[in-house]
Amino acid sequence: MAAEQVGSPTTEKILQSLHAEAKKLLASRADEPFVAHLSRLASELPGRGWQRLTPHLLHNPLPQQGRGASGPSRAELIAACTVCDEYGQIEMADGAVANCRHRNVTQPAA
Known part of the structure; x- marks a missing residue:
């Protein structure tokens, strides 16, 4: 099976879906730590063969800031x-x- 080419209808559909998902997530929270975390998670998707951002975020929540001791x-x-x-x-x-x-x-x- 050949890898999907950038610009193919399937790839474009996946990108549109991810964009809509990210937009929805950012509408609920847009502070800098969350945006950076979401960006990092989104960058991991292709390497893992995943197409959905929300489940990846649910399994990898933003680390608590300043919890420490x-x-x-x-x-x-x-x-x-x-x-x-x-x-x-x-x-x-x-x-x-x-x-x-x-x-x-x-x-x-x-």
């Missing part, structure tokens, strides 16, 4: 998380083990 420790996040085990890991659908991102934790356990 004032943020919860890993142990606190693991204790408060209802998804992962006592080691901060989750089992994936294919049986592989991955580190939990503790997305369901709103307030860490004290």
